[in-house]
Amino acid sequence: MRDDVEVLLRRVDPEVPLPSYQHPGDAGCDLVTTRSAELAPGERTVLPTGIALALPDGYAAFVHPRSGLAARCGVSLVNAPGTVDAGYRGEIKVIVANLDPRESVRFERFDRIAQLVVQQVEKVRFQEVDRLPDSERAAGGFGSTGGHAAGRPAVPAASPEESASTQQTAAQQKHYVAVGADRASDLRGQ
Numbered sequence: 001m002r003d004d005v006e007v008l009l010r011r012v013d014p015e016v017p018l019p020s021y022q023h024p025g026d027a028g029c030d031l032v033t034t035r036s037a038e039l040a041p042g043e044r045t046v047l048p049t050g051i052a053l054a055l056p057d058g059y060a061a062f063v064h065p066r067s068g069l070a071a072r073c074g075v076s077l078v079n080a081p082g083t084v085d086a087g088y089r090g091e092i093k094v095i096v097a098n099l100d101p102r103e104s105v106r107f108e109r110f111d112r113i114a115q116l117v118v119q120q121v122e123k124v125r126f127q128e129v130d131r132l133p134d135s136e137r138a139a140g141g142f143g144s145t146g147g148h149a150a151g152r153p154a155v156p157a158a159s160p161e162e163s164a165s166t167q168q169t170a171a172q173q174k175h176y177v178a179v180g181a182d183r184a185s186d187l188r189g190q
């Protein structure tokens with residue numbers, strides 16, 4: 001077992017509960033809002049958490065969304081994960097967004113809105129070179145290994161023209177973007 005890292009904390013709101021881990025082994029401890037708020041679909045706001053930290057040098061804290069809130073209410077963080085620098089002494093704030101297209105969401109004072117993950121971070125010194133060492137991936141990125149459907153079993157082959165026109169019709173009818181499609185070709189050269 002590793003020793004816990006001591007982090008100095010100041011309560012900006014004297015009543016705010018100290019952030020705590022819900023279970024042993026949890027990576028994040030919950031952050032609450034000290035202000036109630038209601039967000040209409042698509043709306044965002046900056047919520048105060050009532051705490052300020054002095055992280056040790058070489059550490060940073062990351063403000064992550066809570067998956068339960070995301071799955072149940074469509075609540076996410078606009079800048080996920082938010083980065084709290086070791087030198088930051090201000091109150092930690094959380095930029096929440098309601099991504100649900102229909103329902104408003106309401107937060108009451110001390111509702112848990114996000115989680116804070118404290119991590120060690122490296123500081124690097126960039127060394128400019130004319131050529132980078134070779135690697136297997138090379139410059140492939142942005143979906144170069146296929147869309148999320150790349151792992152699905154193959155479907156009976158349709159001609160490329162037939163399959164493209166079927167996808168286009170379905171997408172047009174339902175107004176969706178078929179993320180399973182391999183769009184690497186669209187991004188090449190960008």
Ligand SMILES: O=c1ccn([C@H]2C[C@H](O)[C@@H](COP(=O)(O)OP(=O)(O)OP(=O)(O)O)O2)c(=O)[nH]1
Pocket residue numbers: 063079081082083084085086088091092093094095
């Ligand atoms: O979700 C967040 C993200 C950041 N911060 C605080 C701590 C962080 O140290 C500071 C600056 O954040 P960041 O560097 O992401 O903001 P920036 O837009 O680049 O501003 P700056 O010019 O102040 O660096 O704001 C939060 O309280 N919550």
